[in-house]
Amino acid sequence: xxxxxxxHLNAALNATATLLLTAGYVFIRRKAAxxxxxxxxxxxxVSAAFLTSYLFYHAQVGSVEFTGxxxxxxxxxxxxxxxxxxxxxxxxxxxxxxxxxxxxxxxRHRRIVRWTLPVWLYVSVTGVVVYLMLYHLYPxxx
Numbered sequence: 001x002x003x004x005x006x007x008h009l010n011a012a013l014n015a016t017a018t019l020l021l022t023a024g025y026v027f028i029r030r031k032a033a034x035x036x037x038x039x040x041x042x043x044x045x046v047s048a049a050f051l052t053s054y055l056f057y058h059a060q061v062g063s064v065e066f067t068g069x070x071x072x073x074x075x076x077x078x079x080x081x082x083x084x085x086x087x088x089x090x091x092x093x094x095x096x097x098x099x100x101x102x103x104x105x106x107x108r109h110r111r112i113v114r115w116t117l118p119v120w121l122y123v124s125v126t127g128v129v130v131y132l133m134l135y136h137l138y139p140x141x142x
Contacts, residue, residue, distance in 0.1 A: 006057040013050035014127035017043050068138035083126040
């Protein structure tokens with residue numbers, strides 16, 4: 001594996017986080033609290049691995065130019081902008097949610113996860129969309 005393989009790994013990690021978050025949601029709706037907890041901790045670890053890999057990649061490679069033209073440009077940059085802004089909130093939101101769950105403050109935990117889950121899911125899904133647009137639909141030079 002080289003540094004140029006990391007975007008593919010990062011997309012896989014984002015997709016995995018999406019699946020774990022979704023499974024965790026399904027488990028808690030079914031009152032399977034232990035399975036929910038396992039999924040949410042796993043989603044946190046997968047997202048942390050993503051962030052580490054992402055930062056390492058961009059420290060080595062820098063930014064990658066988006067080569068799409070026409071309507072693809074405003075679509076890509078709109079997705080990217082919302083993705084980046086919301087991604088900056090996920091560590092704090094997820095950390096607070098995990099902290100409250102660990103402290104068994106479930107009422108307070110539920111209040112924060114009403115915001116955390118949709119934001120985290122959006123960030124995970126749009127991370128894959130950005131990857132597909134940047135590396136597959138409109139590939140440029142790295």
